Amino acid sequence: MAVQPQTNQAVTTGTEYIVRCKDVVKEYMMGTQVVRALNGVTLDIVRGEYLSIMGPSGSGKSTLFNMIGGLDKPTSGSVFINDVDMAQLDAQELAFLRCRTIGYIFQTFNLIPVMTALENVMLPMIFGGLSTDEAIDRGIELLKLVGLGERLHHKPSELSGGQQQRVAIARALANNPQIILADEPTGNLDLRTGKEIIELLRQLNKEQGVTIISATHDLKMVDVSDRIVWIRDGRIDRVEERAAVEVRVGDVEGTPG
Amino acid sequence: MRKDGRQVERLQLPFRVAFHISMQSVRIRFWRSVITAAGTVLGIAFLVSVLTAMMIQRNSGAVTDPSERYRMTWLVIMSLLVCLVGITNAMLMSVTERYKEIGTMKCLGAYDIFIVELFFIESALVGFIASVIGWFLGVFAVVLIKLFSEGFKVFGWISPGEVLLYLIYSIVIGTLLSVIATIIPAQVAARMPAAAALRVEV
Numbered sequence: 055m056a057v058q059p060q061t062n063q064a065v066t067t068g069t070e071y072i073v074r075c076k077d078v079v080k081e082y083m084m085g086t087q088v089v090r091a092l093n094g095v096t097l098d099i100v101r102g103e104y105l106s107i108m109g110p111s112g113s114g115k116s117t118l119f120n121m122i123g124g125l126d127k128p129t130s131g132s133v134f135i136n137d138v139d140m141a142q143l144d145a146q147e148l149a150f151l152r153c154r155t156i157g158y159i160f161q162t163f164n165l166i167p168v169m170t171a172l173e174n175v176m177l178p179m180i181f182g183g184l185s186t187d188e189a190i191d192r193g194i195e196l197l198k199l200v201g202l203g204e205r206l207h208h209k210p211s212e213l214s215g216g217q218q219q220r221v222a223i224a225r226a227l228a229n230n231p232q233i234i235l236a237d238e239p240t241g242n243l244d245l246r247t248g249k250e251i252i253e254l255l256r257q258l259n260k261e262q263g264v265t266i267i268s269a270t271h272d273l274k275m276v277d278v279s280d281r282i283v284w285i286r287d288g289r290i291d292r293v294e295e296r297a298a299v300e301v302r303v304g305d306v307e308g309t310p311g
Numbered sequence: 312m313r314k315d316g317r318q319v320e321r322l323q324l325p326f327r328v329a330f331h332i333s334m335q336s337v338r339i340r341f342w343r344s345v346i347t348a349a350g351t352v353l354g355i356a357f358l359v360s361v362l363t364a365m366m367i368q369r370n371s372g373a374v375t376d377p378s379e380r381y382r383m384t385w386l387v388i389m390s391l392l393v394c395l396v397g398i399t400n401a402m403l404m405s406v407t408e409r410y411k412e413i414g415t416m417k418c419l420g421a422y423d424i425f426i427v428e429l430f431f432i433e434s435a436l437v438g439f440i441a442s443v444i445g446w447f448l449g450v451f452a453v454v455l456i457k458l459f460s461e462g463f464k465v466f467g468w469i470s471p472g473e474v475l476l477y478l479i480y481s482i483v484i485g486t487l488l489s490v491i492a493t494i495i496p497a498q499v500a501a502r503m504p505a506a507a508a509l510r511v512e513v
Contacts, residue, residue: 116509125504125505126504162411162511164412164418182420183322237509241511
């Protein structure tokens with residue numbers, strides 16, 4: 055068991071994995087019945103890639119996403135982030151990881167309603183120990199980066215969905231995370247705004263080198279993803295590389311396999 | 312990060328920031344705060360009205376029945392306990408309403424204790440304001456009633472120093488009551504998993 059990750063790395067020399075899932079199984083108790091949401095998922099995510107996890111609802115997509123994001127622990131198997139086994143972390147270390155290593159983006163934006171756009175972006179930096187002045191400077195800089203330099207002091211209720219999601223993206227970037235986890239980031243947005251958000255994420259992925267992992271069933275994501283992982287019935291159905299997807303899109307019939 | 316010893320940096324929530332968040336939370340969720348405050352206002356108003364009535368009676372020279380005193384103490388304690396349960400209930404509602412916000416804070420790195428802190432500051436704030444209002448209502452009500460039954464000589468039976476002392480009692484008891492009532496709701500909030508942030512209401 056312990057040897058396998060090493061062989062895995064040896065095969066693909068030069069590739070650095072930021073997240074590695076190994077035989078991840080997750081079972082839930084539903085009443086007296088055991089439901090197996092994930093049934094042995096092994097997945098390595100390369101540093102700097104834009105990965106989309108796709109699948110119908112109930113496929114285990116969200117469960118896998120939660121495992122990768124340190125929001126839930128597997129029943130068996132293990133998840134490594136930066137070669138650290140998540141199961142070994144205590145509550146405080148997990149909080150630290152969520153604060154500094156991972157940035158979260160949600161379907162429902164999840165801005166803290168009682169705080170302004172700028173205060174929302176500042177919060178993770180304050181948690182991380184930055185002084186208020188430093189946090190203000192960086193917060194303004196980030197909000198400008200996502201195109202909201204004019205709306206620093208607006209409350210979430212005074213912003214449109216697309217604007218709220220931009221604030222959320224700025225907040226996710228606050229502590230220079232290595233990974234951004236986006237859960238259906240376009241799920242509550244109209245087509246055009248959704249496209250803009252996807253383009254913004256892609257741009258950040260390219261310019262800042264941040265790894266983006268997104269759970270989605272928005273097919274617009276397919277165009278920008280480096281890889282798409284299809285989940286079905288708690289297993290990885292197939293993994294598509296960007297190049298292969300483009301071929302498939304071009305060729306209507308496609309080639310079997 | 313962790314291989315060479317456990318050098319995990321501590322995350323922090325400065326009191327100033329926590330106070331600001333709690334204050335905004337009370338302000339923006341005004342009606343929810345009013346419901347929570349109502350318990351404290353009523354409890355403190357009752358306590359102060361009993362104290363004020365006893366003071367007026369004493370100063371008027373009327374003979375007081377010692378058993379009356381015990382009965383009133385018992386009543387006041389019971390009413391404060393009922394208020395405690397009321398505040399707890401209102402706060403629990405407030406926690407379940409805010410699951411997404413709490414989960415999000417945890418995703419941003421908040422420790423459980425940060426969440427507890429936010430709820431305690433919030434309830435202390437509400438408790439403080441409610442106590443002052445309750446004190447005022449209690450004194451006002453008794454003085455008004457006595458004014459009708461006894462006339463203007465009532466004002467001679469009021470010792471301002473003592474009434475002000477009741478304000479201090481009220482603030483201490485009311486704030487404490489509010490914070491104690493929040494212990495269970497704050498624990499429920501702190502135990503909310505970070506994954507709660509991802510829940511989508513259909």
